[in-house]
Amino acid sequence: MKRVYLVGFMGSGKSAIGKRLGTLLNLPFYDMDTEISNQTGMTIPQIFETYGEEGFREMETEFLRNFQEGYCIIATGGGVAMREENRKIMRRTGLVFFLNSTFRDIWRRISTDINRPIVQRSTRHELERLYQKRKPLYLQCAHFKVETANRTLNEITQYIASQIIRLKNG
Ligand SMILES: Nc1ncnc2c1ncn2[C@@H]1O[C@H](COP(=O)(O)OP(=O)(O)OP(=O)(O)O)[C@@H](O)[C@H]1O
């Protein structure tokens, strides 16, 4: 069995669902943002300030290149699926689930959060355009598209777990 990667826009629930999935399946859970934060000893906004967005993107790719753990759950950062190399690594080393959420839900969840530098520097309109631009790349990367609208975190977690178990036993 391979790794499980969760991809999708900021606020689609990758971190919240990844954590629950790890507990439910009794697998180690890694959140790329947290891992990179711990490695650098800086918050995500501090990394953006110090090294720029491009510096942060390099750290994401380095993380994927060097990560050693086998069967585990990984919540990616919202921009990870934008790089071709990242998409290739994820598809080669794991199963990729795209959490599809409406922009309306996303905006409600993230608009007031100060820990996401891209939200801080963007208007609602700019963020919606970024969401539209990124969507085809999440789809390109994913083995599975998971609809999250009108579903609780636990329902989504259960659904993904059932897909993983089905593949494992199939
Ligand atoms: N389906 C859902 N139902 C209820 N709350 C949700 C749902 N999905 C996400 N949330 C909530 O929205 C917030 C943002 O979710 P989360 O941090 O998991 O997003 P993310 O995809 O990891 O974002 P990022 O790419 O910025 O790391 C959290 O408080 C989470 O609990």
Ligand SMILES: O=C(O)C1=C[C@@H](O)[C@@H](O)[C@H](O)C1
């Ligand atoms: O969508 C993005 O580009 C980001 C999402 C977050 O997970 C963090 O990785 C960071 O805030 C950038």
Ligand SMILES: [Mg+2]
């Ligand atoms: Mg997250």
